[in-house]
Amino acid sequence: MNRNLFIILLVAFNIAIDQISKVIVRSTMIRGGKGQINVIQDYFQLIWVENKGAFLGMGSDMNPTLRLVFLLVLPAIVLAYVTYYIVKTKELDRMSLIAFCCIVGGGIANVFDRIVFGQVTDFFYIDLGGVFKTGIFNVADMSVTAGMIVLLFSGILSGKKKEKTA
Structure with a gap:
């Protein structure tokens, strides 16, 4: 597949999944926690x-x-x-390219919310009994976070490859 088409499709996919999830939340839930849904007991809401x-x-x-x-x-x-940067830098490995596309897609989705609604719709909440607890977040936040984690691992892996070749 053409590299630029791949970038466009992956960024658009991240934006679309986020915006579709937010439309569903806005049209089916009650704002402010009054209509919270326990997906997995109190652990995932x-x-x-x-x-x-x-x-x-x-x-x-x-x-x-x-x-x-x-x-x-x-x-x-x-x-x-x-x-x-990702369009011009042809030397990026596939993992880094995917990571940057997730970061850009998630970022654009949240910026879009700020432009259109003046605020960002959040709806996921995780509480693993006090051991691990999140704030309320959305799909775009997950895209950005996943992209950052993949980018970190990609950097570590490429650093180890350079050490082995040196």
Whole structure:
């Protein structure tokens, strides 16, 4: 498959899955945890909240101008640069390319929410009995996080390959 087509399809897939999940949540759930759904007892729940901030609501109480700059303008610039980077850098291994596409797709999906709705729809919540507990997040957040983890492992693996060849 053509490399640029692969990039476009993977980014679009990440955006589509996120936006479809958010449409389903907005049309079937009650906002604010009143209609929470226990998927796996209290360990994995669906709780619809709207987040005006970033990760875990950070920045939601910021001045609206600062929020615009830090949560919309700067992320849009970074996403544009990363997109440019992955299209132009032909030497990227497939794992890194996939990771960057997940990061860009998830980032674009959340920026889209901020532009269209002024906030981001979040709905997943995990609590493994106090051992591991998350904030409320969405599919785009999972894409970005998975992309970062894959990118980290890709960097470690390529570093080990370079050590072996040296």
